[in-house]
Amino acid sequence: MKKYSLFMLIILLLTACGQSNNPNTQSIDFQHTSWSDITQKADSTTVNIHMWGGDEGINRYIDEWVAPKLKEQYNITLNRTPMDTQNILQKLHSEKRAGKQEGTIDVIWINGENFKNAKNNELLYRPFRDQLPNFKKYYDQESLAFQYDFGTAVDGYEAPWGKVQFVFQYNSNKIEEPPKSFEELKAWVKDNPGKFTYPNPDDFSGNAFLRHLLYQSADSPESIIEEPFSKQHATKHSQEMWSYLNEIEPHLWREGKHYPSTLSELDRLYSNGDVWMTMGYNEARAEHMIEDGVFPESTRSFVMESGSIGNTHFLAIPYNSPNKEGALTAINFLLSPNAQLKKLNPTYWGDNTPISIDKLSAEDQEKFQSLDRGKTVLPGKKLEESFLPEADSAYVEWLKENWKNEVIRND
Amino acid sequence: MMKTLRHKQIQFWVYISILFLFPVLFLLYKSFTLPMRYETHLHAHFTMQGWVTLFSENQLIQATFVSLGIGAIVVILNLIVGLTAGYALAFYDFKGKSLLEALILFPIIIPLLAITIGVHIAMIRLGIADTWVGVVLIHLVPTIPYAVKILRNGYTSLGTAILEQAYVLGPDPWQRFLSIDLPLLKPAIRSTIFLTFVISLSQYVITAIIGGGNVVTLALVFFPFLNSANSTVLAAFSIWFALLPFLFYILIELLFLLLPYQKPWRTRS
Amino acid sequence: MKSSGTTKIWLLLLPVFLFLLLPAYGLFSALWSSLIHQGSLSLQTYQELFQKETFWSSLFYSLRITFIATGVSLVIGLLLTRTFYPVINRLPGKLSVWLPMLFPHFVWGYIVLLLFEQSGLFSYMFHHLGIIESRESFPILTNDQNGIGMILTYIGKEVPFVVLMLLPVYVQKNHQYKDLVRTLGGGRWAAFKDAEWPWVSPILLESGVILFAFILSAYEVPYLLGATFPEMISILTYDWFYAGDWSERPLAFAAMISTSILIGIVSWGLYAITNRKRWLLTKGKR
Numbered sequence: 001m002k003k004y005s006l007f008m009l010i011i012l013l014l015t016a017c018g019q020s021n022n023p024n025t026q027s028i029d030f031q032h033t034s035w036s037d038i039t040q041k042a043d044s045t046t047v048n049i050h051m052w053g054g055d056e057g058i059n060r061y062i063d064e065w066v067a068p069k070l071k072e073q074y075n076i077t078l079n080r081t082p083m084d085t086q087n088i089l090q091k092l093h094s095e096k097r098a099g100k101q102e103g104t105i106d107v108i109w110i111n112g113e114n115f116k117n118a119k120n121n122e123l124l125y126r127p128f129r130d131q132l133p134n135f136k137k138y139y140d141q142e143s144l145a146f147q148y149d150f151g152t153a154v155d156g157y158e159a160p161w162g163k164v165q166f167v168f169q170y171n172s173n174k175i176e177e178p179p180k181s182f183e184e185l186k187a188w189v190k191d192n193p194g195k196f197t198y199p200n201p202d203d204f205s206g207n208a209f210l211r212h213l214l215y216q217s218a219d220s221p222e223s224i225i226e227e228p229f230s231k232q233h234a235t236k237h238s239q240e241m242w243s244y245l246n247e248i249e250p251h252l253w254r255e256g257k258h259y260p261s262t263l264s265e266l267d268r269l270y271s272n273g274d275v276w277m278t279m280g281y282n283e284a285r286a287e288h289m290i291e292d293g294v295f296p297e298s299t300r301s302f303v304m305e306s307g308s309i310g311n312t313h314f315l316a317i318p319y320n321s322p323n324k325e326g327a328l329t330a331i332n333f334l335l336s337p338n339a340q341l342k343k344l345n346p347t348y349w350g351d352n353t354p355i356s357i358d359k360l361s362a363e364d365q366e367k368f369q370s371l372d373r374g375k376t377v378l379p380g381k382k383l384e385e386s387f388l389p390e391a392d393s394a395y396v397e398w399l400k401e402n403w404k405n406e407v408i409r410n411d
Numbered sequence: 412m413m414k415t416l417r418h419k420q421i422q423f424w425v426y427i428s429i430l431f432l433f434p435v436l437f438l439l440y441k442s443f444t445l446p447m448r449y450e451t452h453l454h455a456h457f458t459m460q461g462w463v464t465l466f467s468e469n470q471l472i473q474a475t476f477v478s479l480g481i482g483a484i485v486v487i488l489n490l491i492v493g494l495t496a497g498y499a500l501a502f503y504d505f506k507g508k509s510l511l512e513a514l515i516l517f518p519i520i521i522p523l524l525a526i527t528i529g530v531h532i533a534m535i536r537l538g539i540a541d542t543w544v545g546v547v548l549i550h551l552v553p554t555i556p557y558a559v560k561i562l563r564n565g566y567t568s569l570g571t572a573i574l575e576q577a578y579v580l581g582p583d584p585w586q587r588f589l590s591i592d593l594p595l596l597k598p599a600i601r602s603t604i605f606l607t608f609v610i611s612l613s614q615y616v617i618t619a620i621i622g623g624g625n626v627v628t629l630a631l632v633f634f635p636f637l638n639s640a641n642s643t644v645l646a647a648f649s650i651w652f653a654l655l656p657f658l659f660y661i662l663i664e665l666l667f668l669l670l671p672y673q674k675p676w677r678t679r680s
Numbered sequence: 681m682k683s684s685g686t687t688k689i690w691l692l693l694l695p696v697f698l699f700l701l702l703p704a705y706g707l708f709s710a711l712w713s714s715l716i717h718q719g720s721l722s723l724q725t726y727q728e729l730f731q732k733e734t735f736w737s738s739l740f741y742s743l744r745i746t747f748i749a750t751g752v753s754l755v756i757g758l759l760l761t762r763t764f765y766p767v768i769n770r771l772p773g774k775l776s777v778w779l780p781m782l783f784p785h786f787v788w789g790y791i792v793l794l795l796f797e798q799s800g801l802f803s804y805m806f807h808h809l810g811i812i813e814s815r816e817s818f819p820i821l822t823n824d825q826n827g828i829g830m831i832l833t834y835i836g837k838e839v840p841f842v843v844l845m846l847l848p849v850y851v852q853k854n855h856q857y858k859d860l861v862r863t864l865g866g867g868r869w870a871a872f873k874d875a876e877w878p879w880v881s882p883i884l885l886e887s888g889v890i891l892f893a894f895i896l897s898a899y900e901v902p903y904l905l906g907a908t909f910p911e912m913i914s915i916l917t918y919d920w921f922y923a924g925d926w927s928e929r930p931l932a933f934a935a936m937i938s939t940s941i942l943i944g945i946v947s948w949g950l951y952a953i954t955n956r957k958r959w960l961l962t963k964g965k966r
Contacts, residue, residue, distance in 0.1 A: 261903065422764075434788075449804060495696070519894055521703065657782060664771075
């Protein structure tokens with residue numbers, strides 16, 4: 001009896017194939033559907049947005065501002081679920097392999113390596129960006145920042161939601177004049193042993209720190225950004241970077257025997273006063289940290305004269321979203337000037353907007369320009385001048401692998 | 412005799428305070444104060460920010476109940492599997508017993524992530540991914556080994572003699588189980604309930620993948636905040652997280668009070 | 681002794697067999713993923729894995745940390761239980777011993793960090809008491825290369841588990857055996873060896889196997905408290921697992937499976953030895 005039931009279960013597990021009760025959601029072609037039809041169909045539906053949930057400001061922006069507005073304006077119930085992008089992709093990947101056509105996620109927040117992975121594994125719904133009225137109206141269609149996401153062609157599979165720039169934070173009580181270049185940083189690190197470190201490049205921000213150095217290490221940033229990735233090219237242009245890192249290592253926090261494994265570890269060190277600088281994407285990140293009492297009041301930010309890398313983050317629709325009309329409507333709303341303005345406001349998130357200010361109405365332009373982002377945020381002009389685009393996402397992986405050999409196992 | 416017991420009690424509380432109570436109280440203190448600065452003088456900045464953030468998380472209460480519900484079902488299934496298998500392993504000798512015992516440990520040895528990803532596709536095909544059923548099933552993987560081991564040990568230390576005596580009471584095995592096994596096994600059952608509940612509660616990745624975000628447990632709300640440099644918020648979340656198994660435990664203790672043959676066995680020391 | 685025969689055994693074991701299907705299915709699909717190399721079945725991935733020096737050094741490092749953490753937890757847990765079990769068995773005692781179990785490993789690790797790091801509470805106290813001059817003079821106890829921070833965390837979390845496993849034995853144990861040994865003129869050691877150890881050792885061993893397996897494959901604590909180098913095997917496999925385009929997954933699966941099989945075989949051997957003993961014990965015929 002036991003053997004029989006075991007056998008049955010195994011057979012069941014192995015043979016039960018894709019429950020094909022799907023109404024073939026994929027075949028709906030929105031390209032020839034008018035926008036008003038789409039919003040009409042989205043009426044009184046639920047949209048599930050899955051996104052990373054570790055920031056209270058971001059969560060509140062979605063829950064307290066976006067969700068009620070969407071309900072009010074489009075009668076859409078927005079349901080936010082906290083979930084890491086990696087896990088979302090894992091779930092979609094398994095669903096794809098199991099042939100599941102009706103999933104549970106309508107909108108995801110994505111960029112960089114994750115986007116490349118999702119696109120290559122065909123986990124995303126077909127190109128939709130250029131249909132969004134708000135994208136067409138308020139965003140620069142030609143902008144390179146929307147054409148490429150870490151070197152991967154966007155092809156309309158995702159719509160720009162926000163943009164961030166990499167800045168350093170420092171304690172102005174301890175440091176009068178922050179370094180302007182990596183050379184000055186090296187000198188400062190040597191003068192102040194133990195007061196600087198950077199996150200392990202396995203961490204997203206630590207990796208970005210290295211990419212800045214890589215740009216510097218190559219003859220010009222363009223030679224990294226514009227040429228396609230190859231190991232030879234990377235090796236050739238990285239020699240200076242490795243020697244720089246090895247040179248500062250003995251003067252780093254704990255003499256470089258341990259590097260913070262995450263940005264939050266570095267932030268905590270900065271908060272405790274172990275180190276006097278921290279860093280990270282989102283030029284406004286210090287605002288919240290000061291408000292919450294994590295960073296000292298005297299925190300200010302700076303960028304290197306050689307430039308600061310910035311990137312755009314996007315919204316996309318999974319291939320098996322059960323409510324694509326709702327997803328489109330919601331994304332279009334999130335791209336609207338109003339939603340972008342609220343997002344920029346430091347009380348919620350403080351995330352910069354990829355919108356083209358000059359395409360807005362005079363009234364809206366005024367609102368954006370008069371918004372005070374806080375005293376730790378560098379002036380918009382300064383940020384714009386120092387902006388550097390991201391390189392191919394293959395560099396991210398390459399740096400992770402090689403850093404351990406060049407810097408860590410070297411001693 | 413009394414004196415040594417008293418002495419022992421004091422000694423016990425000293426050890427326990429250092430090892431366990433102090434760290435937890437420190438965490439509680441952290442949840443009400445801003446991160447401290449090393450150089451500044453000893454005084455704490457009181458804040459409610461951690462707890463305000465916690466309760467402004469609008470899925471908190473619902474997620475707490477979901478976790479309680481899933482935990483309760485996981486515990487019940489664990490007791491069923493643990494009591495039957497534990498009984499067989501303790502009182503019978505059979506071929507392949509050692510192998511089976513090692514196999515039962517396997518779910519702890521193999522990283523859960525590997526198991527989950529393999530099982531996920533099967534669950535999608537069976538239509539139980541994205542449902543609480545799937546989440547309950549996957550929570551069995553890291554819990555059952557503990558349940559079987561603890562209950563098996565419970566039975567072993569009872570010895571067969573005591574259960575043989577029970578035969579005198581009558582042939583109804585269910586009656587026997589309720590009136591003899593259950594009260595005697597209480598310490599082991601209590602441990603099983605507590606441990607499996609705690610393990611089920613703290614599963615994040617496997618819940619996220621199998622539940623697909625449709626089943627939002629407390630871990631799903633809590634774990635993203637672990638990656639925060641804000642010790643105040645983290646401490647408040649952690650305390651809330653720890654309160655849940657505590658409440659569950661008290662609930663179970665109340666249930667235990669309803670068991671038959673409570674007194675005679677308890678007082679024996 | 682029991683006459684009801686094999687049907688009853690199988691009936692009793694049915695639930696656990698049904699359960700085992702779940703991890704078995706997961707294991708086989710992981711095994712499958714590790715054996716597929718460029719579309720065909722091969723051991724290529726394993727060859728590649730075993731040639732990696734990082735794999736071996738990380739494995740040995742992990743084994744060392746795991747042995748220490750397991751051993752210390754067992755010893756402290758045993759001492760606590762046998763000395764204090766009457767106190768622990770009362771409600772306040774039990775609640776306080778089990779307190780750390782209420783927190784996930786990650787949180788306990790975080791507490792260890794807040795207490796023991798160079799700018800943590802202890803360092804802060806010592807500094808303000810004038811014992812140390814600056815935070816740099818406080819010893820490095822977290823994210824250190826000897827794994828002290830990890831071991832401290834595991835002790836805090838696993839000692840309660842060991843107590844939880846051992847407590848029923850001590851509470852239910854027939855204390856007359858001990859008295860008997862003492863009456864017959866045996867000393868304390870003899871009482872321990874003959875009347876206590878035989879009951880305790882299998883459970884201690886089993887707790888040890890569980891802890892060992894758990895600590896070796898756990899990810900959260902090394903993530904928080906491990907050093908950049910050397911790294912625990914779980915961190916290494918996790919990195920491979922999520923690496924960029926998932927191309928290193930077979931390697932991750934292969935590493936997971938190799939270490940699992942290693943622990944599996946060791947624990948099987950240990951069970952085979954102890955089962956004989958335990959069997960006699962249960963029947964009270966030793």
